[in-house]
Amino acid sequence: MSASAVTMMVISIVLIWGGLAAAIWKLRGHPEEVEPLEDTGRPVGD
Amino acid sequence: MATKPREQWGTRLGFLLAAIGSAIGLGNIWRFPAEAYRNGGGAFLLPYLIALITAGLPLLILEYTIGRRFRKSPPAAFRKLARKAEFLGWWQVLICFVIATYYAVILAWAVRYVGFAFTEKWGDEPDAFLFGDFLQVGDTPGEFGGFVGGVFWPLLAVWVVTLGILALGVRRGIEWANKIFIPTLVVFFLILVVRALTLEGANIGLDAFFTPDWGALRDGNVWVAAYGQIFFSLSIGFGIMITYASYLRRRSDLTGSAFVAGLSNSSFELLAGIGVFATLGFMTASSGVPLDELVSSGLGLAFVAFPTIISTMPAGAFFGVLFFLSLVIAGLSSLISIVQVIISAVMDRTGMSRVQAVVIVGGLTALTSLLLFPRSGGLYFLDASDRFINRYGIALASLIVLIVIGWILRKLGEQQAEADATSAIMLGRWWKFCLAVITPVVLGIMLFDALRQELESNYEDYSTGFLLAAGWGVAAGALVVAVLLSLIPWRRNMDEDLTALHLDKGSK
Numbered sequence: 001m002s003a004s005a006v007t008m009m010v011i012s013i014v015l016i017w018g019g020l021a022a023a024i025w026k027l028r029g030h031p032e033e034v035e036p037l038e039d040t041g042r043p044v045g046d
Numbered sequence: 047m048a049t050k051p052r053e054q055w056g057t058r059l060g061f062l063l064a065a066i067g068s069a070i071g072l073g074n075i076w077r078f079p080a081e082a083y084r085n086g087g088g089a090f091l092l093p094y095l096i097a098l099i100t101a102g103l104p105l106l107i108l109e110y111t112i113g114r115r116f117r118k119s120p121p122a123a124f125r126k127l128a129r130k131a132e133f134l135g136w137w138q139v140l141i142c143f144v145i146a147t148y149y150a151v152i153l154a155w156a157v158r159y160v161g162f163a164f165t166e167k168w169g170d171e172p173d174a175f176l177f178g179d180f181l182q183v184g185d186t187p188g189e190f191g192g193f194v195g196g197v198f199w200p201l202l203a204v205w206v207v208t209l210g211i212l213a214l215g216v217r218r219g220i221e222w223a224n225k226i227f228i229p230t231l232v233v234f235f236l237i238l239v240v241r242a243l244t245l246e247g248a249n250i251g252l253d254a255f256f257t258p259d260w261g262a263l264r265d266g267n268v269w270v271a272a273y274g275q276i277f278f279s280l281s282i283g284f285g286i287m288i289t290y291a292s293y294l295r296r297r298s299d300l301t302g303s304a305f306v307a308g309l310s311n312s313s314f315e316l317l318a319g320i321g322v323f324a325t326l327g328f329m330t331a332s333s334g335v336p337l338d339e340l341v342s343s344g345l346g347l348a349f350v351a352f353p354t355i356i357s358t359m360p361a362g363a364f365f366g367v368l369f370f371l372s373l374v375i376a377g378l379s380s381l382i383s384i385v386q387v388i389i390s391a392v393m394d395r396t397g398m399s400r401v402q403a404v405v406i407v408g409g410l411t412a413l414t415s416l417l418l419f420p421r422s423g424g425l426y427f428l429d430a431s432d433r434f435i436n437r438y439g440i441a442l443a444s445l446i447v448l449i450v451i452g453w454i455l456r457k458l459g460e461q462q463a464e465a466d467a468t469s470a471i472m473l474g475r476w477w478k479f480c481l482a483v484i485t486p487v488v489l490g491i492m493l494f495d496a497l498r499q500e501l502e503s504n505y506e507d508y509s510t511g512f513l514l515a516a517g518w519g520v521a522a523g524a525l526v527v528a529v530l531l532s533l534i535p536w537r538r539n540m541d542e543d544l545t546a547l548h549l550d551k552g553s554k
Contacts, residue, residue: 005252007088009088012316016313019305023302026470027058
């Protein structure tokens with residue numbers, strides 16, 4: 001592979017997969033409130 | 047009469063996997079690699095990422111916000127935004143109806159090819175096998191022709207599985223299925239990509255895929271292609287994400303979830319690109335055919351190029367089965383989301399139970415699909431419907447949605463406040479600017495360019511009469527029926543339910 005192709009492959013992977021990892025990291029740091037659900041999938045007391 | 051409380055996702059992961067499953071479809075595997083290659087190779091990354099940030103993610107966030115805010119399917123959600131906007135929701139539902147009828151057919155082909163791969167039944171001429179032996183394609187576009195049993199039965203199976211999962215509900219059906227589908231799809235694809243990378247000649251393919259042609263970025267068509275790829279691969283613009291987000295909890299994170307879903311889609315596309323081009327490189331090395339001649343997209347890549355390669359590579363049958371199973375899983379998770387839009391809209395509109403809606407409306411969609419497409423003339427109808435409903439359905443509907451919300455109702459600020467109230471990533475002015483200016487302008491250019499092509503010459507040299515019926519007619523019909531549906535008065539209690547929901551939400 002040419003140097004430019006390798007460079008673009010690495011940049012693509014870092015930006016896209018790295019971006020995904022960062023987004024998951026950010027979301028994990030923001031837990032949502034848990035609402036109890038009935039077996040039907042509907043919220044209890046809704 | 048009080049209506050039942052709305053179903054909810056069991057977990058945030060469940061929602062994310064369903065949203066990712068919807069976004070990752072056949073287009074990620076067979077469209078992205080060829081688009082990137084033809085539009086600057088490695089340099090395509092730049093317009094692609096810009097399109098993701100300025101159009102894909104902002105639209106995804108807008109749809110999540112509308113869905114979570116009103117907790118209703120698209121027609122009811124748009125009605126809540128403004129009564130006259132209800133037709134936009136029905137338009138999206140009708141687009142889903144059209145797409146579901148033919149998307150299931152491609153899935154049925156993939157199901158059959160899983161079986162064919164065991165024995166490499168396509169022989170030495172996969173092209174002739176696909177169009178002749180398997181699809182038995184007729185000579186004249188516009189004639190339905192006789193039923194093709196080899197397509198009909200797997201199509202029936204696809205519909206039974208899809209409607210069965212939908213009948214089980216959001217949590218026990220859609221969420222459960224995607225919790226199995228997505229990890230399985232990733233594992234299958236990783237195996238395929240690792241195998242592809244170890245094939246002789248893989249570097250030739252990767253070199254072609256990633257070598258940047260920076261000069262291509264001066265061509266406006268490359269930018270339009272990048273926006274088109276993002277737009278059509280993210281499942282935005284036809285109500286899926288509004289519907290899925292309507293089952294979110296009231297305080298669910300919206301922007302963070304949109305970033306995860308959007309980037310997961312792109313990550314899978316990149317993985318698919320690496321796998322596809324490494325495999326094409328192997329074919330070039332082993333057959334001497336230049337890579338230029340091997341690169342194709344759509345049906346040609348999946349059902350002609352790949353069978354050819356599978357027949358050539360060591361342990362080809364095993365990897366062939368894995369490849370077509372991956373197509374089935376990717377397609378099924380998308381089909382479920384498309385049909386769910388229709389089911390959810392009818393449930394909200396009529397008060398039907400889920401099972402009733404699945405049997406009646408899902409059954410009607412399946413019946414339409416089974417009557418129209420598994421025929422010798424089905425491929426022509428599929429081809430024309432797909433082209434016109436994508437261009438003059440999804441893209442046009444999205445443009446009008448953005449104009450209505452951004453410029454006529456001026457409600458982007460409200461949506462931003464709704465998203466920011468519960469999200470990890472705050473939206474700035476960029477979000478409104480992207481949705482009010484950048485995305486409409488790009489969509490407008492895409493549509494203008496598409497229309498110019500349509501007027502220059504008939505698509506695929508089909509007759510004008512056929513295109514008017516199966517292309518323009520289908521796209522325009524979706525809009526006309528949507529307007530008619532929006533004119534039917536709502537039962538008072540259904541409308542009051544919407545109002546009550548809004549007031550209840552506002553008081554929390």
